[in-house]
Amino acid sequence: MRIVKLNAIDSTNNYLKALGGTEFIDDYTVVTAKNQTEGKGQRGSVWSSEASKNLMFSVFKDLSDMPLEHPFYVSMITSLALLKTLKSFEIPKLSVKWPNDILSADKKICGVLIENVIKKNKINASIIGIGLNVNQTTFENLPKASSLKRITDKTFDVDEILKVMISNLKSYFLILKDEKYESIKEEYEAQLFRKNKPSTFKNAEGLMFSGFIKSVSDAGYLQVLLEDDVLKAFDLKEITLLY
Known part of the structure; x- marks a missing residue:
């Protein structure tokens, strides 16, 4: 090497x-x-x-x-x-x-x-x-x-x-x-940080929302469970996980 x-x-x-x-x-x-x-x-x-x-x-x-x-x-x-x-x-x-x-x-x-x-x-x-x-x-x-x-x-x-x-x-x-x-x-x-825990996110427009991290897709999209049991996939440019 x-x-x-x-x-x-x-x-x-x-x-x-x-x-x-x-x-x-x-x-x-x-x-x-x-x-x-x-x-x-x-x-x-x-x-x-x-x-x-x-x-x-x-x-x-x-x-x-x-x-x-x-x-x-x-x-x-x-x-x-x-x-x-x-x-x-x-x-x-x-x-x-x-x-x-x-x-x-x-x-x-x-x-x-x-x-x-x-x-x-x-x-x-x-x-x-x-x-x-x-x-x-x-x-x-x-x-x-x-x-x-x-x-x-x-x-x-x-x-x-x-x-x-x-x-x-x-x-x-x-x-x-x-x-x-x-x-x-x-x-x-x-090993995902805050998996299955209530978490706060910020979208590309700067608006904050809550959800639960459930998984990632093969393409790397973060799959978040939102209100009303909607599972939505986000890419890196669409979402920021706040601590």
């Missing part, structure tokens, strides 16, 4: 995409950076991180031999690999805030941004970007953010976490390659 270690870069996802434009990239090539100046999150958000204190990396995954009809399964297994990794380091009260934020209790400790490479109308590869708050302890103006060190009062070796994470990611991709979609979805849904 090739690991490219950088001191500073705008975005590890951008670096991998640019690398793919100039050379052949081996499966599971990893790019990690001590400092990421323009880290990206879901919905165009910025991932802010103190230099050298956290784990920021991107993984190139070749999907050319995988008949992947629903790309969201890559997101699901990435979330599950992260949960398994963090459990091995005894991080408590873990869950997935749809679609793939990792929480400890109700604090966000990890974000994921997956960008797919399309060739001939088929997903050829995924670039999986992960930002994990490890040893950073201050999060200015981010009341819902936390880190492994803040939660456990321990200092962690980011290289060790990366090694375990890649191992777990490989294991879950083997499950995906075996097309065990039902078991992946069941495991993912079991």
Whole structure:
């Protein structure tokens, strides 16, 4: 496995995409950076991180031999690999805030941004970007953010976490390659933050409403039980789960 270690870069996802434009990239090539100046999150958000204190990396995954009809399964297994990794380091009260934020209790400790490479109308590869708050302890103006060190009062070796994470990611991709979609979805849904609990949401127009998270579709839509027992599916641009 090739690991490219950088001191500073705008975005590890951008670096991998640019690398793919100039050379052949081996499966599971990893790019990690001590400092990421323009880290990206879901919905165009910025991932802010103190230099050298956290784990920021991107993984190139070749999907050319995988008949992947629903790309969201890559997101699901990435979330599950992260949960398994963090459990091995005894991080408590873990869950997935749809679609793939990792929480400890109700604090966000990890974000994921997956960008797919399309060739001939088929997903050829995924670039999986992960930002994990490890040893950073201050999060200015981010009341819902936390880190492994803040939660456990321990200092962690980011290289060790990366090694375990890649191992777990490989294991879950083997499950995906075996097309065990039902078991992946069941495991993912079991870890969903606020599943089957009364929750408040905000729609694209800024209006708030209540509902119960029930499941996700194969395409990654969040299925919410609304008033009058109506089950409605929402995509990422349509809905925000408020804590």
